Amino acid sequence: MIVLGISCYYHDSAACIIKDGKVVAAAAEERFTRIKHDNNFPTKAIEYCLDSLKISANEVDVVAFYEKPLIKFERIISQHIENFPKNYHQFIETISPWLSHRLNIKKTLQDEVNYFGEVRYIDHHLSHAASTFYFSPYKKAAVVTIDGVGEWSTTTIGVGSGNDIQIDKEIHFPHSLGLFYSTLTTYLGFSANNSEYKVMGLAAYGNPEPFKKHFEKIIKLNPDGSFELNMDYFDFDWANHMPSKKMIELFGYPVRKKDGPVRKYHENIAAALQKKLEEAVFHILNNVYKTYKVKNLCFAGGVALNSVLNGKILSNTPFNKLFIPPDPSDAGGAMGAASYIYTELTGKLVKNNNFHPYLGPEYKWYQIEKQLKNHGLKFQRIKDDKKLVDRTANLIKNKKVIGWFQGRMEWGPRALGNRSILASARTTQMRDIINAKVKKREMFRPFAPVIIESETNKYFETDSYISPSARWMLMVYPFKKIGLKQVPAVVHVDGSGRLETLIRKDNPKYYDLVKAYQKKTKIPIIINTSFNVRGEPIVCTPEDAIQCFLKTNIDYLVIENFIVKK
Amino acid sequence: MSTLKEIKKVSKKIKNKVDALIEFVSIFLIFLLGIGTTKLLARIFSKSFLEKEYPKGSWKIYQRNKDSLKMY
Numbered sequence: 001m002i003v004l005g006i007s008c009y010y011h012d013s014a015a016c017i018i019k020d021g022k023v024v025a026a027a028a029e030e031r032f033t034r035i036k037h038d039n040n041f042p043t044k045a046i047e048y049c050l051d052s053l054k055i056s057a058n059e060v061d062v063v064a065f066y067e068k069p070l071i072k073f074e075r076i077i078s079q080h081i082e083n084f085p086k087n088y089h090q091f092i093e094t095i096s097p098w099l100s101h102r103l104n105i106k107k108t109l110q111d112e113v114n115y116f117g118e119v120r121y122i123d124h125h126l127s128h129a130a131s132t133f134y135f136s137p138y139k140k141a142a143v144v145t146i147d148g149v150g151e152w153s154t155t156t157i158g159v160g161s162g163n164d165i166q167i168d169k170e171i172h173f174p175h176s177l178g179l180f181y182s183t184l185t186t187y188l189g190f191s192a193n194n195s196e197y198k199v200m201g202l203a204a205y206g207n208p209e210p211f212k213k214h215f216e217k218i219i220k221l222n223p224d225g226s227f228e229l230n231m232d233y234f235d236f237d238w239a240n241h242m243p244s245k246k247m248i249e250l251f252g253y254p255v256r257k258k259d260g261p262v263r264k265y266h267e268n269i270a271a272a273l274q275k276k277l278e279e280a281v282f283h284i285l286n287n288v289y290k291t292y293k294v295k296n297l298c299f300a301g302g303v304a305l306n307s308v309l310n311g312k313i314l315s316n317t318p319f320n321k322l323f324i325p326p327d328p329s330d331a332g333g334a335m336g337a338a339s340y341i342y343t344e345l346t347g348k349l350v351k352n353n354n355f356h357p358y359l360g361p362e363y364k365w366y367q368i369e370k371q372l373k374n375h376g377l378k379f380q381r382i383k384d385d386k387k388l389v390d391r392t393a394n395l396i397k398n399k400k401v402i403g404w405f406q407g408r409m410e411w412g413p414r415a416l417g418n419r420s421i422l423a424s425a426r427t428t429q430m431r432d433i434i435n436a437k438v439k440k441r442e443m444f445r446p447f448a449p450v451i452i453e454s455e456t457n458k459y460f461e462t463d464s465y466i467s468p469s470a471r472w473m474l475m476v477y478p479f480k481k482i483g484l485k486q487v488p489a490v491v492h493v494d495g496s497g498r499l500e501t502l503i504r505k506d507n508p509k510y511y512d513l514v515k516a517y518q519k520k521t522k523i524p525i526i527i528n529t530s531f532n533v534r535g536e537p538i539v540c541t542p543e544d545a546i547q548c549f550l551k552t553n554i555d556y557l558v559i560e561n562f563i564v565k566k
Numbered sequence: 567m568s569t570l571k572e573i574k575k576v577s578k579k580i581k582n583k584v585d586a587l588i589e590f591v592s593i594f595l596i597f598l599l600g601i602g603t604t605k606l607l608a609r610i611f612s613k614s615f616l617e618k619e620y621p622k623g624s625w626k627i628y629q630r631n632k633d634s635l636k637m638y
Contacts, residue, residue, distance in 0.1 A: 068631070070638035077601075078615035084597075084605040091597050096589065103637075120634035156628060169625040174616060224623035231618045341634060 005338025007066035007330050009102050011037045011193045014331035015045035021351045024054035026359040027329045030539040043112045057115035064341035066333035067124035069103050071151035083238035089317045113308025122337045124150025131336030132300035133160035135352045136323035142292045147301030148178035152273045159290050163343050163367055174237045175229050177280055178302050183234055183242035184273045189256030198307050199270050201445045204494040206271030214250055215276040225282050225287020278309050283318045295320040304328035307498050311476040314463040324469040326357035327412035356506050363542050368560055371542045379564045392558050393516035396424050400555040401437050403531055405545045406509055414473040415530035417510035419538050423527040425487035439552035441534045449490035452514055452524040453501040459483040473500045487525045
């Protein structure tokens, strides 16, 4: 059986294809269209999924759509009725796409990819729940999803057991932890559904205390484990701007302008926001544990991308084990929807034994060689992987910045060693060098370390159980002293690091590279940051990688077995 | 030929503008008559479409239609 899962029309459209229970391919539309967080119908991602099986659209048995469009439309109309007439602008802007195509997925599938078969629709949060529980190593787990909003739900809790996911309770829009965080993200001058991770990074610089009381007015935690937003402080239910005048009055500072200076009070607000989010999530999770008494937790939804929060879950709740999928956000809903429908129709679970996130396109050496020649670049082909890895490790040791393009592109928002920029983490200057040469991003944002998994306990203060999600850069832990001393370039201001743990089975060439570097330096950690420039999606094709290499001051491009020097 | 092409181009532009105007007027009417009237009725019958306050906690029992063939 072939199931194609799709998610689109909010942010980060994506497609995923499952054949006989195995995830064969998955990718976000933005990587193909080069439009960051592209929310259009994922035509190109679907075409890639079909190409990976060498099939036409009508050979797919069923398409799984990641939400129920009519219920979502009902919520949007309810918002408009409630806020009439002040929502006039938003109504004019948003209603047309709903009436023209968003309610007619079947027609769009016919027009865009020539698919005339069956389409099934799964509740948005059930898609999230499936994206985590069906890919987790647990037979039974509490399942919690928290995001901006799906149809009506913003938060759901339930339990997964065997083939079954039972969602029991939900919290409805407008009470949303995702939208709470996004609203403050826009207040701090960053864009919603895009830059929440920047606020998370900024939070480490601040002191939450001066704004603690302010947040107590904005969000209330109820004794039953639920939460409630005070909607006087929010306008997201009717306007394009998210914080209300009352929120601006509460904090006593205007909304920060995009690219304006970051002041101490911005850092403090970010710190208080992060703390309040953590408090609210732990409040929910502790209640969930009381209800289900299950030691395993599966977590998904956009809020599960908050890796600082994730790293604290096991130490602040009674759960012993935690699983978050590589893409817990809306794009991941495509995989969740496909896996849910596969299980519903066959009664079988997806095969998750060797589950890894390397599910995107890959390119043959001759395609790459042709591209390099087209650009008139001088290159060397090193056929022996060992020699390639050794040479690259030497370059990294010698403080060179490497564009590393290998194998299949990663599924999810993080570059995990196949579309990465790699560098030594031994001096703090490397952070400035990468920023100056390539990333040009805000100086307060940290770079992430990739570490050989077996060395994690030596360098980090982790939980006794290290979640497999740490392999996908979803956990932040404090560094131990040895880490602070040896790899300062990846230590954030609060002494933490958003680590990516690495096992050979997942990515042999990448693992061998870090191991070769360790042999030369006695340090099993290097910098891994995404292969892109600020504001662009991560590179997908060799052409994207070459363009990025040429536009920036990356020293070497290692693209499959070719080494290109500028 | 070029004149014919020009005419076609201009008429296409006019058509697009007329389409956009019709769409705008239709959506405006939907807003005013559909949304506005419903809001008025909701006011009369004290009906709220978004629950903004929960005196006893905000959990709701999850009752979504699990029939995946349905869009609702």
